[in-house]
Amino acid sequence: MxxxxxxxxxxxxxxxxxxxxxxxxxxxxxxxxxxxxxxxxxxxxxxxxxxxxxxxxxxxxxxxxxxxxxxxxxxxxxxxxxxxxxxxxxxxxxxxxxxxxxxxxxxxxxxxxxxxAVGGLDLLQAVRSLGPLDEVRLTTTKLPGTLEQPWMDEELLSRLRSATGPVEVMCGTAREVPVKFPKSTNVAASVALAVGDLDAVRVRVVADPGAHHTRHVVEASGAHGSYRFDVAHLPDPANPATSQxxxxxxxxxxxxxxxxxxxxx
CATH class of the missing domain: 3.40.50.720 (NAD(P)-binding Rossmann-like Domain)
Known part of the structure; x- marks a missing residue:
């Protein structure tokens, strides 16, 4: 320009x-x-x-x-x-x-x-031109405190606050999960944008008190190949809900x- x-x-x-x-x-x-x-x-x-x-x-x-x-x-x-x-x-x-x-x-x-905070989107977007992917999965793991939401009931909040290991907080599609975690799961929507289908991306949100790094694992497969991207970032000290x-x-x-x-x- x-x-x-x-x-x-x-x-x-x-x-x-x-x-x-x-x-x-x-x-x-x-x-x-x-x-x-x-x-x-x-x-x-x-x-x-x-x-x-x-x-x-x-x-x-x-x-x-x-x-x-x-x-x-x-x-x-x-x-x-x-x-x-x-x-x-x-x-x-x-x-x-x-x-x-x-x-x-x-x-x-x-x-x-x-x-x-996630890589490989350019490749997934390129693969999409070859045909639809059969399966796309995203697992996001963060500190429990960054995942607490107003809609959560006391039972779930108690599980998060008392967790000593990984706890699955929600499982759904890339259409459903970002709405529930508006500050923590933009990655799910980004993966869906790359593959062109919100409902094709299955998302697991996991809380882990030992998650010193925020982790995103993308796994995708189709007739033309299989792909896996595993990234782990330090959370931003000013806003642990996002990565540095x-x-x-x-x-x-x-x-x-x-x-x-x-x-x-």
């Missing part, structure tokens, strides 16, 4: 701070942080002006969502309709197929998704969009 990519960042949490700091330090050549959107007054905490969403659309070529699924639902289509591109970190929002279809159809802005690597996945996506050569696409 020509010129500098003007980036607006939505969310100044664990992911947003890491992304915004890297942009401010010019670690992504060709990309510049021009504003931050957050529902809290940030004062001098942010290295770029804090503005309204409407003003961000006027200033930016690209909006980076780092604030949760609600932002994607509320603002996604409007961003794209304004002609601004959108990079989504909270892919769990795309378990709403109607929203997913509307975002893909919206424009003239373009929508992109970052792979976040997630903002760096966002930055890798930004580097590709800014035109950095040598990228694996």
């Amino acid at each position: 020509n010129g500098t990519l003007r980036v607006g960042l939505v969310g100044w949490g664990a992911i947003g701070r890491a992304v915004g700091t890297a942009l401010t330090e010019h670690r992504i050549p060709g990309a510049e942080l021009v504003c931050v959107v957050d529902n809290r007054p940030l004062g001098d905490a942010a290295p770029a002006p804090q503005v309204s969403f409407d003003e961000a659309l006027e200033r930016c070529d690209l909006i980076v969502e780092a604030a949760g699924q609600g932002v994607v639902r509320e603002w996604g289509e409007r961003v794209l309709a304004s002609g601004t591109d959108l990079l989504i970190a909270s892919t769990g929002a795309l378990t709403d197929e109607e929203l997913s279809e509307r975002l893909r159809a919206a424009g003239p802005g373009r929508v992109y998704f970052t792979g976040g 690597v997630v903002p760096h996945a966002v930055l890798r996506s930004l580097a590709a969009l800014a035109g950095r050569t040598g990228q694996i696409l």
Whole structure:
């Protein structure tokens, strides 16, 4: 692309701070942080002006969502309709197929998704062109405290809090699980995006008090081959529900969009 990519960042949490700091330090050549959107007054905490969403659309070529699924639902289509591109970190929002279809159809802005804490999505997307996969399984293992949710009953909460080893918290499809764990299971939606079928991806969520690393194991098989990706990340100290690597996945996506050569696409 020509010129500098003007980036607006939505969310100044664990992911947003890491992304915004890297942009401010010019670690992504060709990309510049021009504003931050957050529902809290940030004062001098942010290295770029804090503005309204409407003003961000006027200033930016690209909006980076780092604030949760609600932002994607509320603002996604409007961003794209304004002609601004959108990079989504909270892919769990795309378990709403109607929203997913509307975002893909919206424009003239373009929508992109970052792979976040799991690898192999590019390969699964390529394999999908050969034909459907017969089986896709994801097992996500995290610390119990990061998985507690308001909908859980006392029996399940007690099992989580008293666990001395792995405890299965939920088993379902990539359509069902991210809705129940909106801050912890974007990986399930990302895998489903790669294979093109929310219902084809079976997901197990496991709580383990010994899980010093957040672990995602993807297993897929079909007529053309079998695939297994096993990743283990340190949780982010500021937000243990996400992995330390997630903002760096966002930055890798930004580097590709800014035109950095040598990228694996």
